[in-house]
Amino acid sequence: MNTSVSGNPAKSLRQLPSVDAVLKQATALVKEYGHDLVTVKIQLLLGSRRESMLAGNESEADSTTITLEILNQLRLALEQDSQSSLMPVFNLTGTILHTNLGRAVLPRCALDAVAAAASDSVNLEYDLQNGERGERDSHFESLVCELTGAEAATAVNNNAAAVLLLLNTLALGKEVPVSRGELVEIGGSFRIPEIMERSDCTLVEVGATNRTHLKDYQKAINDNTALLLKVHTSNYRIEGFTAEVAEAELAALASKNKIPFVMDMGSGCLVDLAQYGLPSEPTAAQAIATGADLITFSGDKLLGGPQCGIIAGKKVLIDEIRNNPLKRALRLDKMTIAALVAVLNLYRNPSSLLQELPAMRQLTRSLDDVHAQAERLCSPMQAALGMGYEVVIEATDSQIGSGALPVKSIPSAALVISPLCGKDKALRDLEQAFRRLPKPVIGRIHRGAYWLDFRCLEPVAEQNFIEQLGSLERIPK
Ligand SMILES: *Cc1c(COP(=O)(O)O)cnc(C)c1O
Numbered sequence: 001m002n003t004s005v006s007g008n009p010a011k012s013l014r015q016l017p018s019v020d021a022v023l024k025q026a027t028a029l030v031k032e033y034g035h036d037l038v039t040v041k042i043q044l045l046l047g048s049r050r051e052s053m054l055a056g057n058e059s060e061a062d063s064t065t066i067t068l069e070i071l072n073q074l075r076l077a078l079e080q081d082s083q084s085s086l087m088p089v090f091n092l093t094g095t096i097l098h099t100n101l102g103r104a105v106l107p108r109c110a111l112d113a114v115a116a117a118a119s120d121s122v123n124l125e126y127d128l129q130n131g132e133r134g135e136r137d138s139h140f141e142s143l144v145c146e147l148t149g150a151e152a153a154t155a156v157n158n159n160a161a162a163v164l165l166l167l168n169t170l171a172l173g174k175e176v177p178v179s180r181g182e183l184v185e186i187g188g189s190f191r192i193p194e195i196m197e198r199s200d201c202t203l204v205e206v207g208a209t210n211r212t213h214l215k216d217y218q219k220a221i222n223d224n225t226a227l228l229l230k231v232h233t234s235n236y237r238i239e240g241f242t243a244e245v246a247e248a249e250l251a252a253l254a255s256k257n258k259i260p261f262v263m264d265m266g267s268g269c270l271v272d273l274a275q276y277g278l279p280s281e282p283t284a285a286q287a288i289a290t291g292a293d294l295i296t297f298s299g300d301k302l303l304g305g306p307q308c309g310i311i312a313g314k315k316v317l318i319d320e321i322r323n324n325p326l327k328r329a330l331r332l333d334k335m336t337i338a339a340l341v342a343v344l345n346l347y348r349n350p351s352s353l354l355q356e357l358p359a360m361r362q363l364t365r366s367l368d369d370v371h372a373q374a375e376r377l378c379s380p381m382q383a384a385l386g387m388g389y390e391v392v393i394e395a396t397d398s399q400i401g402s403g404a405l406p407v408k409s410i411p412s413a414a415l416v417i418s419p420l421c422g423k424d425k426a427l428r429d430l431e432q433a434f435r436r437l438p439k440p441v442i443g444r445i446h447r448g449a450y451w452l453d454f455r456c457l458e459p460v461a462e463q464n465f466i467e468q469l470g471s472l473e474r475i476p477k
């Protein structure tokens with residue numbers, strides 16, 4: 001930074017201000033960040049400035065100049081420190097419910113409900129009618145029952161926790177037969193065999209990877225069988241010579257043996273997506289109607305709500321699950337409950353659901369609409385990038401994500417950007433430049449180009465997206 005270095009470090013050192021001298025001029029910062037934090041930062045900055053001077057790396061400057069420089073560095077350091085590493089991004093990956101990007105975006109009504117619950121005391125476990133202790137689950141239980149046809153419901157931190165709690169309650173020390181075709185791994189850390197081990201129940205693998213028959217389950221059932229579990233193979237499909245046992249048959253088999261039939265549904269689909277022209281996914285109500293005694297599903301996948309895991313079904317079983325001490329360790333907080341109730345309420349009025357719920361809005365957004373947006377963005381993008389890049393509109397396929405409907409996709413439109421030099425490094429630099437924007441843009445590199453799928457760019461955010469393209473200055477034009 002400095003071209004001429006000091007010839008006399010000792011003389012320069014005398015120009016270094018004291019901690020108190022800097023502190024006196026930092027009153028606004030002290031007010032904002034507190035005396036102790038600011039003092040520590042000043043000590044650090046003065047310390048490294050001293051080292052740099054002793055090493056002869058600083059040009060001569062008077063005390064006033066040094067103090068101003070230190071004050072500037074101080075403000076930047078404090079600002080950087082107080083910035084959360086968790087921040088909003090543009091999800092242009094083409095995956096709507098992206099686990100790494102926080103899955104479902106909450107609707108306005110849920111945000112308001114969260115703010116209200118967070119900023120005040122609430123009747124979380126207090127029965128206002130009778131003035132006595134209430135039940136945390138009571139706020140959403142009747143809504144879940146109404147929307148699924150279940151008798152009772154509870155909820156925990158996520159669906160993985162729901163499966164864990166369910167098995168730990170109903171299958172502790174017992175056996176659970178599961179089809180070899182359903183021993184799924186989701187997102188690297190949730191594996192059915194491992195969850196079963198941690199739940200202290202024994203997995204009994206039945207059938208083959210591609211084919212499992214009713215008689216395989218029949219043979220596996222003995223006096224120590226706790227329940228039958230069907231796991232929705234939500235992130236893959238086994239195709240070809242395949243067979244699985246229909247839910248109704250499994251329900252009947254379980255009932256004959258007086259054990260519960262449980263379905264881990266993965267995505268919490270509450271409405272028939274086919275009515276909106278989307279690939280259909282089994283709904284929670286269908287599962288209950290088919291004879292599932294209990295179902296579990298995520299709150300932040302297709303349901304479009306906050307992260308949580310819902311368990312719904314027979315009241316006797318739900319009561320047992322609620323009494324498991326682990327429920328206390330996995331329970332929902334008031335903000336999640338507030339958001340969940342707000343989102344579930346939207347499902348009571350399906351006609352406004354598509355407009356109000358971001359997940360549904362993004363899923364059902366028409367190709368024409370996304371394409372028109374890509375057209376609007378094409379020339380601002382070209383202008384921001386300069387002539388070193390080719391920008392074209394291409395048809396693409398959005399994924400629903402989070403394991404829902406793995407092999408089905410939704411037609412979408414993308415801007416596809418290619419560095420004309422054709423170099424791999426240029427492509428990676430471009431991707432990085434987008435990631436370093438004030439509101440980072442997350443796209444994907446595909447077939448030697450950078451793809452931005454606009455399905456999840458809400459029209460209200462479009463202006464902000466265009467404006468910050470001006471900050472894309474680190475890439476060669
Ligand atoms: C996604 C999924 C889970 C895990 O749910 P989380 O809410 O991510 O904990 C479990 N089972 C199935 C079948 C899933 O699709």
